[in-house]
Amino acid sequence: MGLEKVMRPGSVAVVGASKSETKRGYQSIRTLLEGKYEGWIFPINPKEDYILGLRCHKSISEIEQPVDVALICTPAATVPKILEECGQKGVGGAVILAGGFRETGQSGRKLEEEIVEVARRHNIRLIGPNTSGMLNLVDSLNLVGLRDVPKGEIALLSQSGNMALSLITEAKLKSRKGFSYYVGVGNEADIRFHEYLEYFRSDPSTRAILMYVEGMRDGRSFLQQAYLTSQEKPIILLKSGRSTTGKKSAGSHTGALAGMSEVAKGAFERAGITVIDNSDELFPVAETLSSAPPIRNNQVAILADGGGHATIAADILTDHGIKLPELEEKTKERLRQILPAAASVVNPVDVAGGTDADPSLFADCAKIILQDANVGGLLLVGLFGGYGIRFAESLALKEEDAAHQMGKMVTKRHKPIVIHSLYNSERPHSLELCRYYNLPVYDSLDVACKCIAVLAEYGNYLKSYHAKTNFVFNWGAKAKPEGRAILAKAQAEGRNSLLEHEAKRLFQLHGAPVKPGRLAASEDEAVQAAREIDGPVVMKIVSPDILHKSDAGGVKLSLAGETDIRNAHAQILQNAKAFNSDADIRGVLVEPMIQEEGVEIIIGTKIDEQFGPVIMYGLGGIMVEILKDVAFRVLPISRLTARTMIEETLSAPILKGVRGTPPYDIKVLVNLLLMVSDIVEAYPDIEEMDINPVILHHKGASLADARIILKSGDAG
Incomplete structure (x- = not known):
């Protein structure tokens, strides 16, 4: 069922309505009345006759008119019975405020499963539980009880009521922007994050989606929907739970598990989401992306009335990966004609006191700079907005004229201007005019730089989204018949892992560089297998009960000659039995030594708990444990993503060749990453894979060791 009825109800029943001003059952009715909500409001309280002038009902079943949504303000234990009554009444949705469900442990989990069962049996969509409520400012529907929430075009999804309150307060005090909706997502017992994204994607009153997330119940569906939504509307997200302590806090608060931050951040960015690490930047970034056009070429010019702020801004933007382009010669010449001789007309442009007597000159400079083909956006830093305060009141009118001009030129050029002003806290009329024209204004230089940087980031994504994965698997489509047989054999034997030679054969079927080996059941077979291999060999124990062969003394390297082979075979078996006397030993694998x-x-x-199959790449052997220089991505991956994974590791320069050594075969490495992605997609029964190490050569590669773990039971 869709979300229309629960998000835009024509009638609301408040279960647990109260006369106490501190209770949500009172506050919600008050804000519905104050906001002039046009739908029916039905207070439910068997002990009261009227609340705030509205007649109370003893139960939902006594209401004569249809009810679209029930706001349930009663304790957790009462919710199943109330939902049953809602179902009998034909109520389409419920907002459940109470905590005491999944987030509290096993008993709470059972209670949550019970309310979900009732809701699904009666086709009731649930917001929450453990939620602060829901706001629909388009229809003046306020089920949060919070007064004076600014209306605007940002939809807010949050798993923290305090974070929502903080963002709403910031918007009210510092911005002209506001919210179309707010949903306290809570435990996601029924409606999940991706369903809200789908709703807001088609909602005409929403231009951007702002999210505070602690954990997700269905991260894969969220990524798939975010990929579709972000092409049309920006999504801004702050995810907590990156630290060990934070993860524990998130789990206890929302009942949702926080996944690996490395996986989550990379996955969100690939889906086109703007990921924010600093809570102070969350609303400013949403404000900027909801109002300013994206930058299409990742190139920004800086216009300043002082060298200090210009230099700092240049450093910050460079750290964000933004290019400060060389201005065209004709641009420099036009700037020279209107600025004093001391001005710098390179990027950053410093007016050097040229605006002291006439700050409207900023608009003239901005127009010239934005006409430059190399410039995708402009960051104005310094005193603008404060000339009428700092120097003379008469200059305020000139600043206001400049604000009008800059606002109109952004509309004409579709290139953004973001303003940093030392006088923003003074709220001069010139800066209010800038906000009227959707020019973001901030008193923090770091925040202003972040905001123009995300306009470039979003523009970059819109240019390249066609090369991104949509996070959808075509399960089983790329499987090989022999590969299916290998997995089926292991499952038929009750094994949850493939033997090494089985795993390598599976990789070989999909094009991996595997040198053929042979499983030897006896010393004589090991000797014969070694004779058929040109050069020294490696011998390894093969047992479903011994996955880490080296730990068991089950590996012997660089063997040549019959005596060495026989001795190694005997020693490997002796070591394996000492390691695990009950181990099921299938033999010894004899392979060419790399x-x-x-x-x-x-x-x-x-x-991954939230996003499903993920892939890891990095330096192998013991170095992966020491350096942990690895990159993660949610599968499947594209060729572009595979290359990006390699390039973002600290060890990437090694592969390109250092101190005269030739580069390693990165093309083969990219193909290996894509092959692994294909194998996961081909065989849904695979739980984990580990190829460690792959020996990457200057030409080609060798797969030295491999391990595949299968899902237990009927998973997959």
Whole structure:
């Protein structure tokens, strides 16, 4: 069922209505009345006759008219019965405020499962539980009880009522922007984050979606929907729970598990989401992306009335990956004609006192700069807005004229202007005019730089989204018949892992550089297998009960000659039995010893709690444990993503060749990453894979060791 009835109800029943001003059952009725909500309001309280002039009903079943949504303000234990009554009445949605569900432990989890079962049986959509409520400012529907919420075009989704309050207060005090909706998502017992995204994607009153997230119940569906939504409307997200302590706090607060921050951040960005790390930047970034056009070429010019702020801004933008382009010669010449000789007309442009007598000159400079083909957006830093305060009141009119001009030129050029002003807290009329024209204004230089940087980030995404993955798997489509047989054999034997030679054969079927080996059940077979291999060999124990072969003394390297082979075979078996006397030993794998030098690489996959299959890449061998120089991505990946994973690691320069050594075969490495992505998609029964190490050579690669863990039971 869709969300229309629960998000835009024509009638509301307040279950647990109260005469106490501190209770949500009172506050919600008050704000519905004060906001002039045009739908029916039905207070439910068997002990009262009237609340705020509205007749009370003893129960929902006594209401004669249809009810679209029930706001349930009663304790957790009462909710199942109330939902049953809602179902009998035909109520389409419920907002459940109470905590005491999944977030509290096993008993709460059972209670939450019970209310979900009741809701689904009666086709009731649930917001929450454990929510601060819902606001629909389009229809003056206020089920939060918070007064004076500014109306605007930003939809807010939050798993924290205090974070929502903070953002609403910031908008009220510092901005002309406001909210179309607010939803306290709570435990996501029924309606999930991705469903809200789908709703707001098509909502004409919403231009941007602002999110505070602690954990997600269905991260994969969220990424799929975010990929679609972000092409039309920007999504801004702050995710907490990155630290170990933060994860524990998030789990206890929302009942949702916080995933690995490395996985989450990368996945969000690939879906086109603007990820924010600093809570102070959250609303300003949403305000900017909801009002200003994106920058299409990642190039920004700085216009300043002082060198200090200009230099700092240049450093910050460079740290954000923004390019400060060389201005065209004709641009420089036009600036020279209107600015004093001391002015700097390179980027950053410093007016050097040229605006002291006439701050409207800022608009003239901005017009010239925005006409430059190299410039995608303009950051104005310094005193603008304060000339009428700092120097002479008469200059305020000239600043206001400049604000009018800059606002009109952004509309004409579709290139944004973001303003940093030392006088923003004074709220001069010139800066209010800038906000009227959707020019973002901030008193923090760092925040102003972040805001223009995200306009470039979003513009970059819109240019390249066609090369991004949509996070959708075509399960089983790329499977090989022999590959299916390998997995089926292991499952038929009750194993939850493939033996090494089985795993390598599976990789070989999909094009991996695997040198053929042979499973030997006896010393004689090991000797014969070694004779068929040109050069020294490596021997490894093969047992479903011994996954970490080296720990068990089950690996012998660089063996040549019959005596070495026989001795190694005996020693490997002895070590394996000492390690695990009950181990099911299938034999010893004899393979060619990799002699060509190279760099050890690790490629692995796992199932993330929120996002499903993910892939990891980095330096392999013991280095992965020491350096932890790895990159994560949610699968499937594209060729572009595979290259990006390699390039973002600190070890990337090693692969390109250092001190005269030739580069390593990065093309083969990219193909290996894509192959692993294909294998995960081909065989849904795979839980984890670990190729460690892959020896990457200057030409080609060798797969030295591999491990595949299967899902238990009927998973997949």
